[in-house]
Amino acid sequence: MFELKKVVRPNILALKPYSCARDEFKGEASVYLDANENPYNAPFNRYPDPLQWAVKEKISKVKGVDKENIFLGNGSDEPIDLVYRAFCVPGKDNVVAIAPTYGMYGVCADVNDIEYRQVLLDENLQFSADKMLEKADANTKVMWLCSPNNPTGNALDKDEICKLIKAFNGIVILDEAYIDFSSQASFLKELKQHPNLIVLQTFSKAWGSAAIRLGMAFASVEIIAIFNKVKYPYNINILTQKQALTMLDNASQIKDWVKILLNERANLIKSLKELSIVRHIYPTDANFVLVKVNDANATYEKLVEKGIIVRNRNTVVLCEGGLRITVGTPEENAILLSELKKMK
Numbered sequence: 001m002f003e004l005k006k007v008v009r010p011n012i013l014a015l016k017p018y019s020c021a022r023d024e025f026k027g028e029a030s031v032y033l034d035a036n037e038n039p040y041n042a043p044f045n046r047y048p049d050p051l052q053w054a055v056k057e058k059i060s061k062v063k064g065v066d067k068e069n070i071f072l073g074n075g076s077d078e079p080i081d082l083v084y085r086a087f088c089v090p091g092k093d094n095v096v097a098i099a100p101t102y103g104m105y106g107v108c109a110d111v112n113d114i115e116y117r118q119v120l121l122d123e124n125l126q127f128s129a130d131k132m133l134e135k136a137d138a139n140t141k142v143m144w145l146c147s148p149n150n151p152t153g154n155a156l157d158k159d160e161i162c163k164l165i166k167a168f169n170g171i172v173i174l175d176e177a178y179i180d181f182s183s184q185a186s187f188l189k190e191l192k193q194h195p196n197l198i199v200l201q202t203f204s205k206a207w208g209s210a211a212i213r214l215g216m217a218f219a220s221v222e223i224i225a226i227f228n229k230v231k232y233p234y235n236i237n238i239l240t241q242k243q244a245l246t247m248l249d250n251a252s253q254i255k256d257w258v259k260i261l262l263n264e265r266a267n268l269i270k271s272l273k274e275l276s277i278v279r280h281i282y283p284t285d286a287n288f289v290l291v292k293v294n295d296a297n298a299t300y301e302k303l304v305e306k307g308i309i310v311r312n313r314n315t316v317v318l319c320e321g322g323l324r325i326t327v328g329t330p331e332e333n334a335i336l337l338s339e340l341k342k343m344k
């Protein structure tokens with residue numbers, strides 16, 4: 001049985017959070033003299049809504065998740081870090097993650113002095129719930145999954161994800177940063193059935209808004225309450241909130257972008273297959289593709305000389321010889337392909 005109280009750090013469970021002026025008075029008033037703000041320079045003089053309800057209301061409609069089940073962070077980076085600060089006792093607790101995967105899980109573990117245990121994906125780049133559970137002990141608080149996974153690009157097996165969430169008595173994070181590009185369904189629909197699941201999504205990829213730094217975490221109201229207790233009071237600034245509202249009002253634009261990028265992804269893969277330097281193209285459910293080439297380092301350097309930057313993943317476990325290529329505009333992809341064609 002999953003019991004949140006047993007997974008939260010004792011000091012966080014006992015924490016009385018900072019109560020800001022915007023927390024203490026919530027209604028509408030005509031004269032605000034409670035927060036030592038400057039009365040001039042509207043609208044930037046006022047502190048923003050600490051819980052960003054206007055943004056969450058719109059996200060709720062787009063995602064079909066109650067607004068009480070949403071946490072917004074300064075990029076996904078913030079909820080990733082908060083997971084450690086809320087659930088893991090430094091120098092004592094540990095987490096288990098698939099490997100290879102997104103580097104931030106491991107960096108944040110190091111920053112917070114939490115042991116980071118890795119379980120290698122198999123030759124099909126899939127994971128085994130049993131292997132993850134075998135790596136765990138009494139101090140394992142969190143398991144990290146990423147689907148579609150970065151840098152491999154593939155979606156993880158749905159049944160195996162379900163199995164892990166049900167079998168593990170700690171927190172399971174499922175990072176769905178690339179879910180809009182995937183043929184697999186999001187786990188958001190199943191959030192209610194899993195009190196230990198946190199789903200991460202972001203405005204940085206399909207939403208085309210990496211610069212505004214807005215990440216979403218979806219979880220039970222109890223987990224969201226823990227995050228809200230630990231976060232900085234005004235973690236999402238007003239410029240970001242405003243731009244997010246604008247993007248959410250144009251949600252159909254995102255669908256159009258995704259359609260274009262998926263079409264381009266298919267074209268890119270087809271053309272890459274014909275190149276002599278390409279050894280293998282991994283299946284992808286994301287807006288990038290992992291490609292094994294004859295000499296990854298040399299290819300990378302030659303592309304840099306031409307002003308074309310891809311991600312060299314040659315030193316990443318299971319990705320040896322691999323370049324991670326983001327799907328760009330048709331023009332950008334054509335430039336990449338024409339340079340690759342010249343290489344041996």
Ligand SMILES: *Cc1c(COP(=O)(O)O)cnc(C)c1O
Binds near residue numbers: 075077146175202205
């Ligand atoms: C790009 C990416 C993110 C996005 O992080 P932000 O902090 O929201 O920009 C999250 N997870 C994975 C796996 C990613 O590749």
